[in-house]
Amino acid sequence: MDDLDAGILEELRQNARASYGDIGARIGLSASAVKRRVDRLVADGVIRGFTIQVDPAVDGLATEAYVELFCRGTVAPRELKRILSGVPEVVDAGTVTGSADAIVHMRSRDIPSLEMALERVRVAPNVDHTRSAIVLSRLINRNYD
Template sequence: MDAIDEKILSELSRNARTSHAELGHRVLLSRNAVRQRIDRLERKGYIRGYTIVRDEDSDTGDFVSALVLVYRQDRMRGGEVLAALRRIPEVVICEVLSGDFDLMVRLEAQSLERIRGIWEDIAQMPGVSNTVTGFGLSRVINRPRVMRSQDSEP
């Protein structure tokens, strides 16, 4: 990754819909050269996906969020639980924790009923011994992750 790649990532972080031609103008490369660099950044994992970020006040529908802390029966052989969680689209984050809890799962869904259904599914999974769930009441800080040069090292 060089300085031009960093500039391309910075520009795409500000506006992922910027055209290759516009990016080329900003980094002093041709549209085709920018496209090739973006393709390479995707292949190497520097760009791993594209997403939609919604305004909190938008009328596109409110999401309900919840954190589910999961106790597994066997921490070392709990891969089935992780595989099942990967198949639930409303699971937006799943982290393995140290300490008392084994997993922290963040859910975002269209309704409380859907969250409840997912919670029931998680609680009934083979290998799950207990869960503790908390609902998000309001979002106070919502920072997108900013890539810094040290974060982008392979």
């Protein structure tokens, strides 16, 4: 991957519907050269797919929180994944360094439904406790997946 490929990726991140001609005009390539590079980036697995992003509020998921998850003893990441996969309000999660075992991003329609989802996480066998922070306003949202 070179600087031109990086430029194509950045343009597609900004607008996945941009035409090859528009992208080429911004980075200094012809439309056909951009298409060849995009095809190669897809074939090489650099670009994994094209998608849309919908405002979660449209789906009734306007309430969001970040939750630190603290476990009793040592819990394998696959066990945490199993626990969290059963809670539909969990939209993202990962193990972390520090005192918490994992950080969990949750979305729900309102505070009562968030509380019910948190309770489903809290009652899991290996979970000791959680610490939550409800998002008041989004400042930056960059998606790199």
